[in-house]
Amino acid sequence: MPTITFIHPDNRRQRVEAEIGDSAMRTALAHGIDEIVAECGGNAVCATCHVYVDEAWLPKLAPVAADEDDLLDGTASERLPNSRLSCQIKITPALDGLVLRLPERQT
Amino acid sequence: MSAAADGGSSSTIPRLGIDPFALDFFDDPYPTHQELREAGPVVYLDKWNVYGVARYAEVHAVLNDPMTFCSSRGAGLSDFAKETPWRPPSLILEADPPAHTRTRAVLSKVLSPAVMKQIKDRFVAAAAAKVDELLGRRHFDAIPDLAEAYPLSVFPDAMGLRQEGREHLLPYAGVVFNAFGPPNELRQTAIERSMPHQAYVAEQCQRDSLSPGGFGACIHAFAKNGEITDAEAPLLVRSLLSAGLDTTVNGIAAAIYCLARYPEQMARLRDDPSLARNAFEEAVRFESPVQTFFRTTTRDVEISGNRIGEGEKVLMFLAAANRDPRRWTDPDRYDITRKISGHVGFGSGIHMCVGQLVARLEGEAVLTAFARKVGSVAISGPVKRRYNNTLRGLESLPITLTPA
Numbered sequence: 001m002p003t004i005t006f007i008h009p010d011n012r013r014q015r016v017e018a019e020i021g022d023s024a025m026r027t028a029l030a031h032g033i034d035e036i037v038a039e040c041g042g043n044a045v046c047a048t049c050h051v052y053v054d055e056a057w058l059p060k061l062a063p064v065a066a067d068e069d070d071l072l073d074g075t076a077s078e079r080l081p082n083s084r085l086s087c088q089i090k091i092t093p094a095l096d097g098l099v100l101r102l103p104e105r106q107t
Numbered sequence: 108m109s110a111a112a113d114g115g116s117s118s119t120i121p122r123l124g125i126d127p128f129a130l131d132f133f134d135d136p137y138p139t140h141q142e143l144r145e146a147g148p149v150v151y152l153d154k155w156n157v158y159g160v161a162r163y164a165e166v167h168a169v170l171n172d173p174m175t176f177c178s179s180r181g182a183g184l185s186d187f188a189k190e191t192p193w194r195p196p197s198l199i200l201e202a203d204p205p206a207h208t209r210t211r212a213v214l215s216k217v218l219s220p221a222v223m224k225q226i227k228d229r230f231v232a233a234a235a236a237k238v239d240e241l242l243g244r245r246h247f248d249a250i251p252d253l254a255e256a257y258p259l260s261v262f263p264d265a266m267g268l269r270q271e272g273r274e275h276l277l278p279y280a281g282v283v284f285n286a287f288g289p290p291n292e293l294r295q296t297a298i299e300r301s302m303p304h305q306a307y308v309a310e311q312c313q314r315d316s317l318s319p320g321g322f323g324a325c326i327h328a329f330a331k332n333g334e335i336t337d338a339e340a341p342l343l344v345r346s347l348l349s350a351g352l353d354t355t356v357n358g359i360a361a362a363i364y365c366l367a368r369y370p371e372q373m374a375r376l377r378d379d380p381s382l383a384r385n386a387f388e389e390a391v392r393f394e395s396p397v398q399t400f401f402r403t404t405t406r407d408v409e410i411s412g413n414r415i416g417e418g419e420k421v422l423m424f425l426a427a428a429n430r431d432p433r434r435w436t437d438p439d440r441y442d443i444t445r446k447i448s449g450h451v452g453f454g455s456g457i458h459m460c461v462g463q464l465v466a467r468l469e470g471e472a473v474l475t476a477f478a479r480k481v482g483s484v485a486i487s488g489p490v491k492r493r494y495n496n497t498l499r500g501l502e503s504l505p506i507t508l509t510p511a
Contacts, residue, residue, distance in 0.1 A: 029448055038448040039388065039467065043459045047220040067215065074220020107384055107471075 002096035006033055009104050020093060024086035024100060025049040035102035042087040047071040048106040049086040054099035058082055061089060077103030120413050121146040126154045127399065127422070128288045128496050136398070136499075137439070140427035148411035155184060155289045157401070157420040161427035163434035163451070165410055169402055169423055171456040176402035176421060178458060179203045183287030183401055183497075184420060193286050193298050194305065197349070198342045200458065207457065210343060213335055214461045217325045217347075223464045226265055233261050234472035238480050242510050246487060249367075249504040254360035258469055262352050265465075266344075267321020272307045279304035280353030281495060287400065288496025308348050312341035322347055347462065354396055355466045357500035359473055361394035362387050365441045366477065367484040367506055372443050373477075377511065380478035386443035387470030391452035393441045395426035398499050400454070425451045426499065482509040 001017045004027055008014065018027040028036035028049075040046035044067050053061065061084065064072070068088050072079050086100065123146060125139055126132060132139055143150055143161035150159045160166050169176045181187045182200055196202070199210045216222075237257050241247055255277065263273050282304060285297035310316055317323035323344045330340040366373040366386070376386050404419045415421065428451050430438040453460035460466070477484075488505030 029446070040453070040459060040463065041449045041455060043455060043457075045215070045459060045461070045463060067212065070216055070219055070221070074222070074224055 002091055002093060002098070004091070004095075005097075005099045006035075007099065007101040008035060009102055018091045018095075020091055022091050024051065024089040024091065024098070026087075027091065028086060033102070035106065036086060037106040038087060039107075044068060044071060044085065044087060047075050047085060050075040050077060050103050050106060051084055051086045051089075052080055052101040052103065053082045053084050053089075054101065055082060057095070057098050060094060060098075064088075075103070076105040076107050119147075120149050120151050120158070122151045122153050123159075124153055127152070127159075127424070128155075128291055128293070130494055133492060133494050133499070136426065137430070140424060140430065143424060144427055144431055144433075147413070149413040149415070152422065155420075155422075157184065157422050158415055159422040159424060160410065161424040161431075163428040163431040166423045166425060166428035166451055167449075167455055168410065169421060170451065170454055170458070173203060173207075173402075173457050175405055175408050177203050177405045178207070178402060180403035181401065182458075184289045184422075185286075186403060186418070186420060188403070188418070193301075195342065197346050198339055199346050199461070200350070204457065210335060210339065211457065211461065213326065213329045214343060214346065216329075217322050218462055218464055220464060223468055227468060230261050230265075230468050231472045231475070233257065234469070235476045235480075238473070238476035242480060242508055245509075246505070246507050248488075249363045249506045250356075250360055250493075250501050253473070254356050254363060254501075254504075257359065257473055258352055258355045261469065262355070262465070265322055266347060266351070267318040267323045268311055269316065269318070272311070275304045275307035276348065276352050277356070279308050280349055281498075283349045284353065284397075284495050284497035286496075291496070293494060293496050308345060309341075311348065312344040314340065317344070350460075351462050351465065353498060354460075354462070355469050357394075357396035357498050358387065358391055358466055358470055360500050360504065361396055362390035362470055362474055363477075363484070363506070364490075364501065364504055365390045365393060366474075367486050367504070369441050370483060372441055373481075373484055375443055376474065376478045377482070380475055382443050383474035383478050384467060384471040385445070385447065386474050387467060388447050388450070388452075389441060389443050389445050390470070391466075392429045392435075392445075392447055392450040394499055395429050395452050396499055397452070397454075397497060398426045399424055399497060425454070480511055482511045484508055 004018050006014045016031040025038050037048035039048045068085050072083050148165050152159050282297040282301040285293050288294050314327040326343050327340045329335050330337050402421050406417050453463045485507045487507040491503040493500050493502040
């Protein structure tokens with residue numbers, strides 16, 4: 001099972017196991033990571049599952065789609081070049097070890 | 108209830124005599140919701156000749172398979188393949204991909220998180236002023252004076268509507284949501300009386316009626332750059348006028364009604380105003396202002412082992428799914444700290460409410476003002492329900508506020 005490391009805003013690192021085919025958002029919710037709010041439940045409407053992707057992992061993710069790009073313009077914490085919506089990151093074996101930093105705010 | 112064959116196609120699907128559009132059902136739907144969930148993953152309702160799903164898993168599955176369970180034959184009981192719709196169909200709610208994809212993208216941009224940031228301060232200030240005014244009065248009716256008055260003070264302006272005629276907005280929405288139901292008295296009466304409201308809305312949807320900078324003008328701007336046609340723009344404005352006001356009225360009413368009934372939750376909100384947004388969201392789960400929607404099958408399909416033929420209407424009980432104990436711990440408890448992601452109060456999938464961010468902005472604004480300024484909320488008169496085939500809400504909710 002791939003593992004994902006979430007880094008909380010206080011720099012605490014939390015390593016969790018992820019199901020292949022799940023989204024990073026769902027993985028976070030399943031492990032009680034409260035910084036992921038996911039108000040819309042993964043339907044790409046709300047931008048409240050924002051994460052900063054560790055630079056080393058960015059090239060391994062599918063590119064940002066147009067709707068995700070629009071949503072990222074409205075994140076509560078500042079959009080950075082490595083900003084993604086975790087509902088749009090699908091877990092594959094190649095993402096074993098993925099590191100995601102959690103923003104201060106989602107709403 | 109009896110298990111019976113239905114043309115040989117659904118031998119194990121329980122048939123129920125329930126009418127989920129009857130007034131006595133609306134008075135207390137919860138025992139019947141439970142009966143619907145417990146009867147099976149799929150039921151058949153003889154009263155209206157439709158299939159029904161009331162458990163979370165099946166409601167979620169139907170919502171997320173829009174090509175099998177289509178919307179282009181209507182999101183109400185009426186099958187547009189067999190009956191003429193009461194109004195020209197919606198280009199977004201009553202459409203399937205690929206047509207839906209284009210119109211949805213436009214409304215998503217008009218109501219995006221980035222746009223919400225621009226309007227937020229205005230919406231928050233208006234909510235604070237409204238709650239201040241009501242605290243001055245102490246006793247008032249939370250439906251007209253708050254749940255309706257607040258959205259009416261912000262949403263029509265955000266749309267860019269002119270002042271005259273706004274009194275048609277809520278009645279028009281009432282017709283729209285009654286019309287999803289079966290041909291009962293609620294639906295027939297609503298449609299019979301709808302002409303003046305329809306005429307008003309049709310006029311406001313035109314480009315020249317909408318002031319610059321509003322959501323309506325924004326939609327028309329997408330016609331200019333070619334993403335939609337000039338003929339489509341007014342109908343997309345109509346979608347926001349249909350679904351953008353009455354829904355938030357009932358959402359805010361639901362939240363106030365919850366906080367008035369569960370003072371311990373009001374106390375938690377006062378202790379931590381940052382819970383306001385979740386308190387609103389939980390009220391949307393708990394009361395489910397939009398109770399139901401229909402889909403139509405485009406092929407023979409199995410749901411949890413039950414076969415349904417092509418061209419059948421399937422009624423999704425969103426409200427019952429939102430209280431399904433298979434999905435929710437202690438579902439009949441209003442808990443403002445609940446982890447609520449995944450509820451279907453705004454639907455799910457490609458048709459999930461495109462205006463949900465406006466709803467949350469309004470709900471959060473009102474409840475934040477409550478959290479900061481109000482000490483307690485008490486029901487101080489008879490609570491009266493408002494009947495609608497789709498919307499769950501109140502006609503009257505007399506309350507008394509004490510200041511913090």
